[in-house]
Amino acid sequence: MSQQRYHQRPAGSNWGDFGDDDQLGTLNYLDAQTRLAAIAEVREGISFSLSLPLTVPRAPVLNPRRKGPVIRPAEKNGVPVYRYPLATDVPGATDVISDDSVTISPQYSTQWDALGHVGSLYDAQGNGDARPTGYNGFTVSEPVTDGFTGTRDLSIAPMARHGIQGRGVMVDLRAHFGDEQRKIGLADLQRVMQADGVTVRPGDVLCVHTGLADLALTLPDDELHRLKTHCCVLDGDDAELLAWIKSSRIAAIAADNHAVELRNHSLATERGPLLPLHEQCLFKLGLPLGELWHLTPLAHWLRQRGRHAFFLTAAPMYVPGLVGAPVNPIATV
Numbered sequence: 001m002s003q004q005r006y007h008q009r010p011a012g013s014n015w016g017d018f019g020d021d022d023q024l025g026t027l028n029y030l031d032a033q034t035r036l037a038a039i040a041e042v043r044e045g046i047s048f049s050l051s052l053p054l055t056v057p058r059a060p061v062l063n064p065r066r067k068g069p070v071i072r073p074a075e076k077n078g079v080p081v082y083r084y085p086l087a088t089d090v091p092g093a094t095d096v097i098s099d100d101s102v103t104i105s106p107q108y109s110t111q112w113d114a115l116g117h118v119g120s121l122y123d124a125q126g127n128g129d130a131r132p133t134g135y136n137g138f139t140v141s142e143p144v145t146d147g148f149t150g151t152r153d154l155s156i157a158p159m160a161r162h163g164i165q166g167r168g169v170m171v172d173l174r175a176h177f178g179d180e181q182r183k184i185g186l187a188d189l190q191r192v193m194q195a196d197g198v199t200v201r202p203g204d205v206l207c208v209h210t211g212l213a214d215l216a217l218t219l220p221d222d223e224l225h226r227l228k229t230h231c232c233v234l235d236g237d238d239a240e241l242l243a244w245i246k247s248s249r250i251a252a253i254a255a256d257n258h259a260v261e262l263r264n265h266s267l268a269t270e271r272g273p274l275l276p277l278h279e280q281c282l283f284k285l286g287l288p289l290g291e292l293w294h295l296t297p298l299a300h301w302l303r304q305r306g307r308h309a310f311f312l313t314a315a316p317m318y319v320p321g322l323v324g325a326p327v328n329p330i331a332t333v
Helices: 025-029 032-041 157-162 173-177 186-196 212-218 221-228 239-247 276-285 296-304
Strands: 047-049 070-073 100-103 111-113 120-122 131-133 165-172 182-184 205-209 232-234 252-255 289-291 309-313 324-326 330-332
Touching: 025 157, 032 165, 032 309, 047 296, 120 276, 165 173, 165 186, 165 296, 173 182, 173 186, 173 205, 173 232, 173 296, 182 186, 186 239, 212 221, 239 276, 276 289
Parallel strands: 165 205, 182 232, 205 252, 252 289
Antiparallel strands: 047 330, 070 100, 111 289, 111 324, 120 131, 165 309, 309 330
């Protein structure tokens, strides 16, 4: 094992199963054969973008440390290069140039969590010293005062290079439970899947439709606070659900809500994770999580036609060092 990153792996994890230096985790299930089989879900050639406008939510009500995009014109010698006639530089030139720049919190809107987004204080060496640790014994890089460029390990880069293309499977919780907040354990999930004839195969991306992203698009500004208290969430405290996520060998989970699971702010026990589903997926399994995907139009289309699967292309924006990145997922049916 390279650099002896760990001497013991967490119970129920798959560390080392894909190799000592693996940083792809369950995306390893998305191999060539899985992609080829997924193409069979394309029957009509219709595509759906599953991204919100990255300006949505219109206010940082879900996570105040994340801010929406700020767009500015690019500048040259202090002059905005926007509707900029190149004749200013070269007399007689007819070109008019517009360039811009954007500052954004990569996980503000539709996005993938990289594996480095959530780790754990874990005693990887078995010496009683619990330290910040991530999937497969890696950890994100320490921040530096000057020239910070993100993390070397567990960034979005391996996901972006691998590409995420395969079979997406819609589980339409909103159709069964409406917009009231409800924690969904394995029993509820399997009842919905059985009722709708949903089959899950190894390598699938499980897409969980709750309706929250649709509310983020449609609620008036003075009601955006409802985003914190509405729609289904997966129950990270359900041990059976966490075990199923591993045994099903799905490649990833993408939801249209804020954090896939309910964001806890206090512990029910003396010690443990506030985000147990994130711990299971990102830290133990190396299973990426997508959040705030806009699934409602696709979910409606599939339900009207008695379908639940589609071909999904959802590579994250390739900025090395990020622990989360925007994505414009495309579903083709």
